[in-house]
Amino acid sequence: MHQEVKIVRGENTLECILSCEIDHHHAKTLRERVDHALFADKPRVLILDFSAVPFMDSSGIAFVLGRASSARTLGAELHLRGLGRENRRLLALSEIEKQPNITIE
Protein backbone atom coordinates (compact mmCIF):
# COMPACT_ATOMS: atom_id res chain seq x y z
CA MET A 1 0.00 0.00 0.00
CA HIS A 2 1.35 3.42 -0.90
CA GLN A 3 2.15 5.93 1.83
CA GLU A 4 -0.88 8.10 2.51
CA VAL A 5 0.73 10.63 4.78
CA LYS A 6 4.28 11.87 5.13
CA ILE A 7 5.14 13.45 8.45
CA VAL A 8 7.72 16.22 8.74
CA ARG A 9 8.66 17.35 12.24
CA GLY A 10 9.76 20.95 12.84
CA GLU A 11 10.72 22.76 16.03
CA ASN A 12 7.20 23.89 16.88
CA THR A 13 5.36 22.45 13.93
CA LEU A 14 4.14 19.11 12.74
CA GLU A 15 3.55 18.97 9.02
CA CYS A 16 1.44 16.17 7.54
CA ILE A 17 1.66 15.92 3.78
CA LEU A 18 -1.41 14.00 2.64
CA SER A 19 -1.34 12.10 -0.61
CA CYS A 20 -4.48 10.01 -1.01
CA GLU A 21 -8.14 10.53 -1.75
CA ILE A 22 -9.86 11.53 1.50
CA ASP A 23 -13.05 9.51 1.60
CA HIS A 24 -14.63 7.35 4.29
CA HIS A 25 -12.37 4.44 3.24
CA HIS A 26 -9.10 6.33 3.83
CA ALA A 27 -10.17 8.71 6.61
CA LYS A 28 -9.71 6.32 9.53
CA THR A 29 -6.06 5.53 8.70
CA LEU A 30 -5.27 9.20 8.11
CA ARG A 31 -6.95 10.20 11.35
CA GLU A 32 -5.04 7.62 13.38
CA ARG A 33 -1.68 8.48 11.86
CA VAL A 34 -2.05 12.24 12.21
CA ASP A 35 -3.47 12.10 15.76
CA HIS A 36 -0.76 9.65 16.84
CA ALA A 37 1.98 12.02 15.66
CA LEU A 38 0.13 15.07 17.02
CA PHE A 39 -0.29 13.74 20.54
CA ALA A 40 3.27 12.36 20.60
CA ASP A 41 4.88 15.62 19.43
CA LYS A 42 2.50 18.22 20.89
CA PRO A 43 3.48 20.92 18.38
CA ARG A 44 2.22 24.49 18.50
CA VAL A 45 1.05 24.29 14.92
CA LEU A 46 -0.30 21.28 13.03
CA ILE A 47 0.00 21.78 9.29
CA LEU A 48 -2.09 19.67 6.90
CA ASP A 49 -0.86 19.86 3.32
CA PHE A 50 -3.48 18.95 0.70
CA SER A 51 -1.38 19.68 -2.43
CA ALA A 52 -1.30 15.98 -3.36
CA VAL A 53 -4.91 15.15 -2.41
CA PRO A 54 -6.71 14.35 -5.68
CA PHE A 55 -10.20 14.05 -4.21
CA MET A 56 -12.08 14.75 -1.01
CA ASP A 57 -15.70 14.36 0.11
CA SER A 58 -17.43 15.16 3.42
CA SER A 59 -15.16 12.62 5.14
CA GLY A 60 -12.47 15.22 4.42
CA ILE A 61 -14.54 17.88 6.18
CA ALA A 62 -14.94 15.58 9.19
CA PHE A 63 -11.20 14.84 9.08
CA VAL A 64 -10.30 18.55 9.14
CA LEU A 65 -12.83 19.42 11.87
CA GLY A 66 -11.65 16.43 13.90
CA ARG A 67 -7.99 17.47 13.66
CA ALA A 68 -8.92 21.03 14.62
CA SER A 69 -10.56 19.56 17.69
CA SER A 70 -7.55 17.35 18.48
CA ALA A 71 -5.23 20.35 18.09
CA ARG A 72 -7.45 22.45 20.36
CA THR A 73 -7.08 19.97 23.20
CA LEU A 74 -3.33 20.68 23.02
CA GLY A 75 -3.78 24.42 22.62
CA ALA A 76 -2.42 24.12 19.08
CA GLU A 77 -3.37 25.84 15.83
CA LEU A 78 -4.36 23.98 12.67
CA HIS A 79 -3.01 25.36 9.44
CA LEU A 80 -4.38 24.13 6.08
CA ARG A 81 -2.12 24.36 3.06
CA GLY A 82 -2.35 23.49 -0.64
CA LEU A 83 -6.14 23.34 -0.92
CA GLY A 84 -7.31 23.30 -4.53
CA ARG A 85 -10.43 25.06 -5.76
CA GLU A 86 -12.73 22.03 -5.40
CA ASN A 87 -11.55 21.23 -1.89
CA ARG A 88 -11.97 24.87 -0.83
CA ARG A 89 -15.56 24.88 -2.10
CA LEU A 90 -16.25 21.68 -0.21
CA LEU A 91 -14.77 22.96 3.05
CA ALA A 92 -16.67 26.25 2.68
CA LEU A 93 -19.93 24.29 3.13
CA SER A 94 -18.95 23.59 6.73
CA GLU A 95 -18.10 27.27 7.42
CA ILE A 96 -14.69 26.10 8.48
CA GLU A 97 -13.41 29.66 8.71
CA LYS A 98 -15.50 30.07 11.86
CA GLN A 99 -13.39 27.51 13.71
CA PRO A 100 -11.26 29.44 16.21
CA ASN A 101 -7.96 27.65 15.65
CA ILE A 102 -7.96 27.08 11.88
CA THR A 103 -6.04 29.17 9.38
CA ILE A 104 -6.10 28.59 5.64
CA GLU A 105 -3.15 29.48 3.41
Added chain:
Amino acid sequence: MKKIINEMKVRLPSHSENEAVARTVVSAFSALIDPTVEELSDLRCAVSEAVTNCIVHAYRDLPEGEFGYIYISLRLYDNREITVEISDNGCGIEDIKRAREPFFTTSESDERCGMGFLVMESFTDRVSVKSKVGKGTSVLLRKIFSPHTSEEE
Protein backbone atom coordinates in the same frame (compact mmCIF):
# COMPACT_ATOMS: atom_id res chain seq x y z
CA MET B 1 -38.93 15.53 -24.79
CA LYS B 2 -35.47 14.46 -23.69
CA LYS B 3 -34.07 11.17 -24.93
CA ILE B 4 -31.79 8.69 -23.17
CA ILE B 5 -28.49 8.44 -25.04
CA ASN B 6 -26.74 5.98 -22.76
CA GLU B 7 -27.41 3.95 -19.65
CA MET B 8 -25.56 1.61 -17.32
CA LYS B 9 -26.23 -0.43 -14.21
CA VAL B 10 -23.64 -1.46 -11.66
CA ARG B 11 -23.89 -3.57 -8.54
CA LEU B 12 -21.18 -3.27 -5.92
CA PRO B 13 -20.71 -4.99 -2.54
CA SER B 14 -20.86 -2.52 0.36
CA HIS B 15 -17.10 -2.52 0.98
CA SER B 16 -15.54 0.88 1.56
CA GLU B 17 -12.99 0.30 -1.23
CA ASN B 18 -15.95 0.57 -3.59
CA GLU B 19 -16.47 4.25 -2.79
CA ALA B 20 -13.55 4.94 -5.14
CA VAL B 21 -14.83 2.38 -7.67
CA ALA B 22 -18.23 4.13 -7.80
CA ARG B 23 -16.56 7.49 -8.43
CA THR B 24 -14.47 6.01 -11.23
CA VAL B 25 -17.54 4.43 -12.85
CA VAL B 26 -19.36 7.77 -12.84
CA SER B 27 -16.34 9.56 -14.33
CA ALA B 28 -16.03 7.02 -17.12
CA PHE B 29 -19.75 7.11 -17.89
CA SER B 30 -19.87 10.93 -17.95
CA ALA B 31 -16.84 11.22 -20.24
CA LEU B 32 -19.07 10.72 -23.28
CA ILE B 33 -20.43 14.27 -22.97
CA ASP B 34 -17.19 15.82 -21.79
CA PRO B 35 -18.15 17.74 -18.62
CA THR B 36 -15.87 20.41 -17.17
CA VAL B 37 -13.39 19.40 -14.47
CA GLU B 38 -15.49 21.20 -11.88
CA GLU B 39 -18.78 19.61 -12.97
CA LEU B 40 -17.25 16.15 -12.89
CA SER B 41 -15.63 16.77 -9.53
CA ASP B 42 -18.99 17.90 -8.09
CA LEU B 43 -20.78 14.83 -9.38
CA ARG B 44 -18.05 12.47 -8.14
CA CYS B 45 -18.31 14.08 -4.72
CA ALA B 46 -22.11 13.75 -4.59
CA VAL B 47 -21.95 10.08 -5.67
CA SER B 48 -19.26 9.40 -3.09
CA GLU B 49 -21.57 10.75 -0.37
CA ALA B 50 -24.52 8.60 -1.43
CA VAL B 51 -22.42 5.44 -1.72
CA THR B 52 -20.75 6.11 1.64
CA ASN B 53 -24.20 6.45 3.23
CA CYS B 54 -25.04 2.94 2.01
CA ILE B 55 -21.85 1.56 3.57
CA VAL B 56 -21.90 3.56 6.82
CA HIS B 57 -25.66 3.62 7.49
CA ALA B 58 -27.77 1.29 5.35
CA TYR B 59 -25.89 -1.91 6.10
CA ARG B 60 -24.55 -0.96 9.54
CA ASP B 61 -26.54 -3.69 11.31
CA LEU B 62 -25.13 -6.56 9.25
CA PRO B 63 -22.97 -9.02 11.20
CA GLU B 64 -19.20 -8.62 10.87
CA GLY B 65 -17.97 -10.00 7.54
CA GLU B 66 -21.33 -9.78 5.79
CA PHE B 67 -22.19 -7.19 3.19
CA GLY B 68 -25.10 -5.87 1.20
CA TYR B 69 -25.24 -4.60 -2.35
CA ILE B 70 -25.21 -1.04 -3.62
CA TYR B 71 -27.03 -0.59 -6.94
CA ILE B 72 -26.01 2.29 -9.16
CA SER B 73 -28.10 3.13 -12.19
CA LEU B 74 -26.79 5.80 -14.54
CA ARG B 75 -28.57 7.55 -17.38
CA LEU B 76 -27.38 10.16 -19.79
CA TYR B 77 -29.88 12.28 -21.74
CA ASP B 78 -29.55 14.29 -24.94
CA ASN B 79 -29.94 17.58 -23.03
CA ARG B 80 -26.61 16.97 -21.24
CA GLU B 81 -28.41 15.76 -18.15
CA ILE B 82 -27.13 12.85 -16.10
CA THR B 83 -29.05 10.96 -13.45
CA VAL B 84 -27.41 8.66 -10.95
CA GLU B 85 -29.64 6.52 -8.78
CA ILE B 86 -27.91 4.90 -5.80
CA SER B 87 -29.99 2.39 -3.92
CA ASP B 88 -29.61 -0.29 -1.27
CA ASN B 89 -31.63 -2.95 0.54
CA GLY B 90 -30.51 -1.74 3.94
CA CYS B 91 -32.16 -0.47 7.10
CA GLY B 92 -33.87 2.56 5.55
CA ILE B 93 -34.20 6.08 6.93
CA GLU B 94 -36.85 6.79 9.58
CA ASP B 95 -37.02 10.55 9.11
CA ILE B 96 -35.72 11.70 5.71
CA LYS B 97 -36.26 15.40 6.46
CA ARG B 98 -34.12 15.16 9.57
CA ALA B 99 -31.47 13.04 7.84
CA ARG B 100 -31.10 15.81 5.25
CA GLU B 101 -30.45 18.51 7.84
CA PRO B 102 -26.83 19.71 7.84
CA PHE B 103 -24.70 18.36 10.71
CA PHE B 104 -27.28 15.68 11.58
CA THR B 105 -25.65 12.27 11.99
CA THR B 106 -26.56 9.01 13.68
CA SER B 107 -23.01 7.74 13.47
CA GLU B 108 -21.39 8.06 16.87
CA SER B 109 -18.54 5.59 16.75
CA ASP B 110 -17.03 6.96 13.54
CA GLU B 111 -15.89 10.53 12.87
CA ARG B 112 -18.73 11.76 10.63
CA CYS B 113 -19.92 15.34 10.21
CA GLY B 114 -23.48 14.93 8.88
CA MET B 115 -22.75 16.91 5.72
CA GLY B 116 -23.45 14.19 3.15
CA PHE B 117 -26.85 15.39 1.96
CA LEU B 118 -25.75 19.04 2.00
CA VAL B 119 -22.84 18.11 -0.30
CA MET B 120 -25.19 16.20 -2.62
CA GLU B 121 -27.61 19.14 -2.71
CA SER B 122 -24.86 21.73 -3.23
CA PHE B 123 -23.06 19.84 -5.97
CA THR B 124 -25.98 18.59 -8.08
CA ASP B 125 -29.14 20.19 -9.45
CA ARG B 126 -31.61 17.97 -7.63
CA VAL B 127 -31.60 15.27 -4.98
CA SER B 128 -34.62 13.00 -4.43
CA VAL B 129 -34.69 10.49 -1.59
CA LYS B 130 -37.09 7.59 -1.12
CA SER B 131 -36.79 5.24 1.80
CA LYS B 132 -38.67 2.53 3.63
CA VAL B 133 -37.56 1.39 7.06
CA GLY B 134 -36.34 -2.19 6.86
CA LYS B 135 -36.49 -2.22 3.05
CA GLY B 136 -33.90 0.23 1.82
CA THR B 137 -33.17 3.67 0.43
CA SER B 138 -32.89 5.16 -3.02
CA VAL B 139 -31.17 8.48 -3.74
CA LEU B 140 -31.61 10.02 -7.17
CA LEU B 141 -29.04 12.65 -8.17
CA ARG B 142 -29.70 14.80 -11.20
CA LYS B 143 -27.17 17.13 -12.78
CA ILE B 144 -27.25 19.09 -16.02
CA PHE B 145 -23.84 19.76 -17.49
CA SER B 146 -23.20 23.13 -19.12
CA PRO B 147 -23.57 23.42 -22.90
CA HIS B 148 -20.56 22.15 -24.75
CA THR B 149 -18.37 24.93 -26.11
CA SER B 150 -15.56 23.66 -28.28
CA GLU B 151 -12.30 25.54 -28.83
CA GLU B 152 -12.41 26.81 -25.26
CA GLU B 153 -9.79 26.35 -22.52
